[in-house]
Amino acid sequence: xxxxxxxxxxxxxxxxxxxxxxxxxxxxxxxxxxxxxxxxxxxxxxxxxxxxxxxxxxxxxxxxxxxxxxxxxxxxxxxxxxxxxxxxxxxxxxxxxxxxxxxxxxxxxxxxxxxxxxxxxxxxxxxxxxxxxxxxxxxxxxxxxxxxxxxxxxxxxxxxxxxxxxxxxxxxxxxxxxxxxxxxxxxxxxxxxxxxxxxxxxxxxxxxxxxxxxxxxxxxxxxxxxxxxxxxxxxxxxxxxxxxxxxxxxxxxxxxxxxxxxxxxxxxxxxxxxxxxxxxxxxxxxxxxxxxxxxxxxxxxxxxxxxxxxxxxxxxxxxxxxxxxxxxxxxxxxxxxxxxxxxxxxxxxxxxxxxxxxxxxxxxxxxxxxxxxxxxxxxxxxxxxxxxxxxxxxxxxxxxxxxxxxxxxxxxxxxxxxxxxxxxx
Numbered sequence: 001x002x003x004x005x006x007x008x009x010x011x012x013x014x015x016x017x018x019x020x021x022x023x024x025x026x027x028x029x030x031x032x033x034x035x036x037x038x039x040x041x042x043x044x045x046x047x048x049x050x051x052x053x054x055x056x057x058x059x060x061x062x063x064x065x066x067x068x069x070x071x072x073x074x075x076x077x078x079x080x081x082x083x084x085x086x087x088x089x090x091x092x093x094x095x096x097x098x099x100x101x102x103x104x105x106x107x108x109x110x111x112x113x114x115x116x117x118x119x120x121x122x123x124x125x126x127x128x129x130x131x132x133x134x135x136x137x138x139x140x141x142x143x144x145x146x147x148x149x150x151x152x153x154x155x156x157x158x159x160x161x162x163x164x165x166x167x168x169x170x171x172x173x174x175x176x177x178x179x180x181x182x183x184x185x186x187x188x189x190x191x192x193x194x195x196x197x198x199x200x201x202x203x204x205x206x207x208x209x210x211x212x213x214x215x216x217x218x219x220x221x222x223x224x225x226x227x228x229x230x231x232x233x234x235x236x237x238x239x240x241x242x243x244x245x246x247x248x249x250x251x252x253x254x255x256x257x258x259x260x261x262x263x264x265x266x267x268x269x270x271x272x273x274x275x276x277x278x279x280x281x282x283x284x285x286x287x288x289x290x291x292x293x294x295x296x297x298x299x300x301x302x303x304x305x306x307x308x309x310x311x312x313x314x315x316x317x318x319x320x321x322x323x324x325x326x327x328x329x330x331x332x333x334x335x336x337x338x339x340x341x342x343x344x345x346x347x348x349x350x351x352x353x354x355x356x357x358x359x360x361x362x363x364x365x366x367x368x369x370x371x372x373x374x375x376x377x378x379x380x381x382x383x384x385x386x387x388x389x390x391x392x393x394x395x396x397x398x399x400x401x402x403x404x405x406x407x408x409x410x411x412x413x414x415x416x417x418x419x420x421x422x423x424x425x
Contacts, residue, residue, distance in 0.1 A: 006063055010178050014067040021084055022073070022091045025138050026066055029092060032130035033283070034099050034123055038062055040286035044179060045104040046239040047230060049315055051183035058101050064174035069094035069163055071196055072170060072206070076159050079201040083157075085139075090160045092135070092142065093149040094170050099123050099131060102271075102282065103290045107240040111247050112271060119282055121147045126279040158204040167376045168195075168206060168216070176223050179230060187225045191215040200379040207377035207385065216376060217394045227403055232358055234320035238409040241354040242318055246294065246308040247272050249351055253302055262296035264289060304351045307411070318354060318409040321418060325359075325404040338408055338418045345414060352411040353418075359404045 004027055006014040017023035029035060038059035048054040073087045100119025102108045109115060123129050124143050127136075135142040148155040149164050163170055173192060180188020191214075198212035208216055230236075251272050254263065263269055267281040268289045297309035311317055321338075323331045339349035347353075375387040376395075389396045410418050 008060070008064060008067070010064055010174070010181055011067050014063055016066070016070065021138075022070070022088045025088055025134070026070075026091050026095055028134050028138075029095055029131060030063075030066075032134055034129055034131045035059065035062065035095075037283060037286055038098065038101065040288055041101055041103060041105060042287060043105060043175070044182070044230070045107040045236070046243065046312075047183070047233065047236040049239050049317065050233050050235045051185075051230070053184055054179070054182045056178060056182045058098050058105065061175055061178055062095055062098050064178055065097065065170045066091065066095040068170035068173050068196075072163050072199060075196065075199045076201055076206075080159075080204075086157050086160055088139075089142070089145055089149065089156055090163050093146045093156075093160070093164045096120060096124060096131065096146060097150060097164060097171055100282075103285055103287045104240075104243065107243055108247075108290075110240075110244050112274075117150060119279065121150055122279040123283055124150070128278075128280050129283065159201060159206050162206040166206065167374055168208070168219075172223065173219070176219065176226055179226060180222065183230050185226065185229050187229065188222050190218040190222045192219075195219065200377075202377045202379050202385040205377055207379050210378050210380045210391075213378060213388065213392060216378075216388060217392055220395060220398055224398060224401070232403065232405050234322075234405075234407055235317060237356045237358070237405075237407060238318050238320045238354070239312065241356050241409045242308050242312055243290075245351050245354055246297070246305060246312065249302070249305045249308060250293070250297065253305060258302060261300060262293065264293045268293065304348050308351065316412065318352075319412055319415040320356075321408040321410060321415065321422065323355075323406040323408055325406045331406055334422050335408065337421050338410060338414075341418050341421050342411070342414055345417065347411055347414060352414060354409040356407040356409055357405070359402065 001018050003015040003017050008014050016026055018027065039057050041058045042048065043056045043058050043061050044054045069091050073082070073090045076082055077087065097120065098116065100123055101116045102112065102119065123131055124135070124146050126132050132143055135146065145156065149161060152161065152165055154161060176188050176190065177192060180186065194215040195208060195212050198209040200207040200209050251274065254273060267277055267285050270277055271285065294309040294313055297305050298313055300306045323334055335355060338353045342349040342352045375389060378386050378388050378391055380386055389399055
């Protein structure tokens with residue numbers, strides 16, 4: 001029986017077997033409503049407002065992660081006596097790692113206060129989810145074993161945990177290439193084929209042969225530069241703060257009995273108000289629901305909500321102004337000055353002057369120095385294992401760098417006056 005084929009702009013052809021246990025389960029999971037919802041969630045949230053090609057979805061990324069997990073597990077099977085149960089666990093965990101992402105990916109987590117990984121685990125364990133029913137029909141122990149992998153509880157074989165979450169996991173190996181391709185940022189490219197070809201297993205963990213050291217360095221540098229050029233881009237960060245502010249304003253107005261022309265019924269409305277949601281209710285929300293609300297709020301009677309919504313829908317974004325990243329006192333002083341300008345000009349400073357801060361991003365460029373368990377292992381000729389930071393000056397340098405960024409995101413009408421005020425001191 002021929003495999004199920006998916007055409008992919010990053011990996012070319014993704015071919016999943018229809019006959020083996022891992023392939024059958026993966027294909028069944030792909031067809032669940034929770035996985036199909038990821039087609040309606042952009043991988044890079046609001047970054048498409050900066051990079052027009054960044055329209056790719058969490059679903060496409062999840063397929064890419066599945067394919068890399070498939071290839072890596074095959075490579076490991078050549079090195080170890082791999083239990084078929086471990087391969088099934090690895091492939092299913094990799095595919096489901098992002099199933100709990102909410103609208104606009106990471107952008108909404110600051111509003112809900114709930115990490116997508118928590119929702120992923122909840123959906124895997126929820127007996128009412130199609131994902132859970134599919135897993136249980138295959139093996140009743142799989143939901144708990146998968147959540148243990150996602151929760152990094154260390155109950156699986158080390159290479160399975162490494163494949164799903166490590167410095168060299170299938171998730172990062174895919175999103176760096178995929179996001180670089182979609183945004184057109186060529187510095188996000190690296191030699192994936194060489195890394196896969198020279199994968200090794202050392203002490204049960206994923207490792208690479210010394211011949212792939214330069215390829216791994218390229219991968220780590222690509223990730224570092226993608227953070228600087230894409231993930232921390234000042235305009236997309238400003239758009240994210242606007243989205244948070246719009247939903248925060250809507251919640252405030254709702255609690256004050258504001259007469260909305262439109263209020264999102266059901267799960268999204270409850271989410272905006274901070275109410276507890278069942279996993280199944282959360283898994284019915286996608287980007288479309290939020291855009292419908294923002295589109296309706298463009299004409300709302302509340303000027304603040306209307307400005308924020310129109311700014312997002314029509315790309316009239318708040319303007320970023322750099323703050324000193326390493327001088328907390330001066331930054332606070334400048335924020336206070338900007339808020340004063342907004343107040344004098346008749347704007348609500350809580351929504352016209354937004355602060356964006358980032359230090360040590362969610363996925364650090366490198367965390368091996370001083371934390372050896374997370375280091376990338378290199379297998380040298382003769383079989384000796386070393387950690388990559390002990391062999392590579394490039395990686396050692398990356399491990400010592402911290403990305404810091406602090407921005408003011410201000411209403412366009414306020415930027416000239418705020419910049420004049422900030423330049424005085």
